[in-house]
Amino acid sequence: MITSEEKERPAAGAAFTLEEVLAATGGTLARLGHVTRFPGVTTDSRALAAGELFIAIRGDTHDGHDFAGDAALRGAGAVVVEQPPGDPAPGCGVILVRDTLAALGDLAAFHRRRRRxxxxxxxxxxxxxxxxxxxxxxxxxxxxxxxxxxxxxxxxxxxxxxxxxxxxxxxxxxxxxxxxxxxxxxxxxxxxxxxxxxxxxxxxxxxxxxxxxxxxxxxxxxxxxxxxxxxxxxxxxxxxxxxxxxxxxxxxxxxxxxxxxxxxxxxxxxxxxxxxxxxxxxxxxxxxxxxxxxxxxxxxxxxxxxxxxxxxxxxxxxxxxxxxxxxxxxxxxxxxxxx
CATH class of the missing domain: 3.40.1190.10 (Mur-like, catalytic domain)
Structure with a gap:
């Protein structure tokens, strides 16, 4: 049953620590950045907020890896990529994974389980x-x-x-x-x-x-x-x-x-x-x-x-x-x- 107590739970955002990201995605930390707690996740460098985690997704018409450097310049706390970006901005962390699409799904599954x-x-x-x-x-x-x-x-x-x-x-x-x-x-x-x-x-x-x-x-x-x-x-x-x-x-x-x-x-x-x-x-x-x-x-x-x-x-x-x-x-x- 859905109870009245459930209606009173406080809201919280989708923040992740670096350790949580690595555990959820199986990623490897290639470079430690200034940020170890990310206030959100995005796949769009244009919509990035300071400190967020940018995941580079390969699409039909574009490759997010082409925008990893831009995400770093825009203030990403870290970028999740399949290969290291050429020269990310100082202070931006780099997390390497086998498959960024799978990593995005795994991170979402982790978040779903903790929110319950x-x-x-x-x-x-x-x-x-x-x-x-x-x-x-x-x-x-x-x-x-x-x-x-x-x-x-x-x-x-x-x-x-x-x-x-x-x-x-x-x-x-x-x-x-x-x-x-x-x-x-x-x-x-x-x-x-x-x-x-x-x-x-x-x-x-x-x-x-x-x-x-x-x-x-x-x-x-x-x-x-x-x-x-x-x-x-x-x-x-x-x-x-x-x-x-x-x-x-x-x-x-x-x-x-x-x-x-x-x-x-x-x-x-x-x-x-x-x-x-x-x-x-x-x-x-x-x-x-x-x-x-x-x-x-x-x-x-x-x-x-x-x-x-x-x-x-x-x-x-x-x-x-x-x-x-x-x-x-x-x-x-x-x-x-x-x-």
Whole structure:
């Protein structure tokens, strides 16, 4: 259960000591700088604050190693790199790692473990962003403002997820994160970093077939979330999607199915489509019911709402707060989701 005591924890930032960075990343200290406690982490030298840790990430169009010297000149406390920079500014430390992308993820995983929020990870071919925002709306009703960390924008990849988790403060009781992918193995690694307490797969649809080959390949890639969950975690399962249901079969822990079928612990009944004005349904939560009026149109949003309701239920949120959060949900400007 989410308790009132959890609401009173003080906030704290994502600072790291040099020893913590080395322990989390397995890095080697190549040069000791003036700073041994870093107030934050960035991968963008332009956004660097004095004393922060700069991690040089190799991207599709740029290489962060090209900006390590600039980061040092801008006041970085240390740079995390795969090879030593040419001539970093005096006072800037240098930490060598095998893989800076892996180091970023490992540092985020370390921070997630020390902050110890409940983490809900959401993936699926469609509906991730809407489900995340619906769940956040519910949790903000239950916990109050400033208690829920969520993925922003498209920060759902191997760079964005760690940067999201590095924003965790002591005040955050729950983190709701999206897991996107470009190919096999990515969801596994993202789940390894996030260590979810609750894993949600919204649906499986024909996306990324050029990389995954078939709908079965998509299902296998999404199923990495369930396979990476700890046995003590909970899998939230779309029972209306046979591929999602099959993906959950091997998970040994608790499973909470949702859908429109009779007898499910989380279900929708009496769906009334109001066109562009939204959609109504009766939310069934463990034999209790409440009417819900969504402000967003489309039956697919009933599925998204059920996924959010199921995750909130796992976290101990009461039915009335689930209903109120869903009805308060207003969709942000969003693209079509196909990751």
């Amino acid at each position: 929020p409940r983490v809900v990870a959401i993936t699926g071919s469609n509906g991730k962003t809407t489900t995340k925002e619906m769940l956040a709306a519910i949790l903000e009703r239950a916990l109050g403002a400033g208690r829920v960390l969520r993925t922003t924008g498209t920060q759902n990849n191997l760079v964005g997820l760690p940067l999201t988790l590095l924003r965790l403060a002591d005040a955050d009781a729950v983190a709701v994160v999206e897991l996107g992918m470009n190919g096999p193995g990515e969801i596994w690694r993202l789940a390894e970093i996030a260590e979810p307490d609750v894993g949600v797969i919204t649906c499986v649809a024909p996306a990324h077939l050029e990389r995954l080959g078939s709908l079965h390949g998509v299902a296998e890639a999404k199923a990495e979330l369930y396979r990476r969950l700890r046995p003590s975690a909970t899998a939230v399962v779309n029972a209306d999607d046979p591929l999602v249901a099959a993906a959950a079969d091997a998970f040994p822990g608790r499973k909470v199915p949702f859908g429109t079928l009779d007898g499910l612990p989380v279900a929708a009944a009496g769906i009334v489509d109001r066109g562009l004005e939204g959609i109504d349904f009766r939310l069934v939560l463990e034999r209790r019911e409440a009417p819900v009026r969504l402000a967003v149109p489309g039956r697919h949003n009933v599925t998204n709402a059920l996924a959010a309701a199921a995750a909130a239920h796992v976290l101990g949120v009461e039915l009335e707060l689930v209903r109120a959060g869903l009805e308060a949900f207003q969709p942000p400007g969003m693209r079509m989701e196909v990751t």
